[in-house]
Amino acid sequence: MSATEIQSPRSGQIGGKPESGKIAPKYRRNGSSRGNFEMLAWLFMRLSGVVLVVLIFGHLIVNLLVGEGIHAIDFGFVAGKWADPFWQFWDLAMLWLAMLHGTNGVRTIINDYAEKDSTRFWLKMVLYAASAVIIILGTLVIFTFNPCPVVDGVQLPGGFCPA
Template structure:
């Protein structure tokens, strides 16, 4: 067993970059993003909850027609898209940090981060497609199943 002395360890405040965690600027940007996106997400989520739960008939009014009516307006499409993208990037960045902190082997870290990024891409692509291709009034549907705002 070898003994460590002070010359073997880097100075605690020494600037260093590692392949594991990216450059110092990458981590600073990620740290800043987490703070800024967290504040924006608070506004988006509480606005979403207020509109869905407090305005109108509250939670009892949430059904297919409610969502269809909201997503027929570009404002709500952009609102929900921002909420989806920011939440996914924010969460993925947080889990990436946890993987970097706790996965000791490079191979394990690579597999976990690959699965994380794959889940991110699938969720964001599918969510974005749903938000922008959602049609509450599909052609050929029975009139009694369509929301009231659809032209029969």
């Protein structure tokens, strides 16, 4: 290699002499599944991002532009919306995709910036635990929501619940 020739960024010197056109051993891919996981995570980010745009703009249009707009949003509005299984699954898809999309993005940031393996491990464990709790609680709220609860045989008051 001459003084003016620039070495390929991922080529290395094998055995003390430069190997032009060859990839250094530390940059070679092995047969592990980590590369496949990262490729699938990258693909998930792109696809979930497109689906989230549709879900979020649909959510905003229905909640803010249709009917009385923002002035109609109250407990009764949400109760009426979640009485329909279509809107339950719409909001569930939005919750799950947003949480998984965000978790995957933060996981990537942790992998990029956490230097110690132990720090990286614990940050990701906290991230996964928090995401799981939010997904589970959000799913429970969407499917167990009762706008007219009955406690000890007495229906709790609400302006929209039948007496």
